[in-house]
Amino acid sequence: MLRISILPIVIAVSAGATFLLSNRAWLTARGYPHLPAFDGLAQPPQVVALVLFGLMLLALLSTAAGKFLRPALSVALAILAIWLLLDQNRWQPYVVFFAVALICLLLHARGGDRFTSLAPFRILLCCTYIYSGLHKFNYRHVTHDFAAFLHPLLQYVGLDLPARVL
Secondary structure (H helix, E strand, C coil): HHHHHHHHHHHHHHHHHHHCHHHHCCCCCCCCCCCCCCCCCCCCCCCHHHHHHHHHHHHHHHHHCCHHHHHHHHHHHHHHHHHHHHCCCCCCHHHHHHHHHHHHHHHHHCCCCHHHHHHHHHHHHHHHHHHHHHHHCCHHHHHHHHHHHHHHHHHCCCCCCCCCCC
C-alpha cells in the first residue's frame, strides 16, 4: 500500500520537473514552427500559454500533495491533451510516458483495481527498459560509449584507467 501512495508523488514531481526543463516546447513563442494535429488549430497567445502551463504545473503539484487527486489529474491530462493537439512536436517519448502514467493514476484514483489500473504503466516501464537495454548490445557501446560515460566519474575519484580496461 505504501508504494501506491508514493507513486503519485514521484510521477507528478518528475513530470513537473521535466515539463519545467522543456518549457520552451510548451509555450507558443519559440524559434521553430508549430505543427497542429489538425489544420486550422491556432496557437493561443503567449499569455494564455503561460496560464495553461502554470495550471498544468499547479495540477501536478496538487497531485503530488495528494489534494483533490481526481480533479487535479483530470485537469493535468486535459491541458496535456490540448498541448498535444496544438503541436505534434510535443509528442515526445517522455510526454507519452507521463501521459500513460497519469492516466493510470487517474484510473486507480477512480477506484480501479491496483493491478489492473497500473498494468499499462508497468508494461510501458518494462518496454522502456528493455528497449534501452537492447541498445547497449553493440560494439560501439562496449568500446566507446561506456568508457566515455564512466571517464568523468573515474577521473573525479582519482582513477585513470585506460579505455581497454573499462
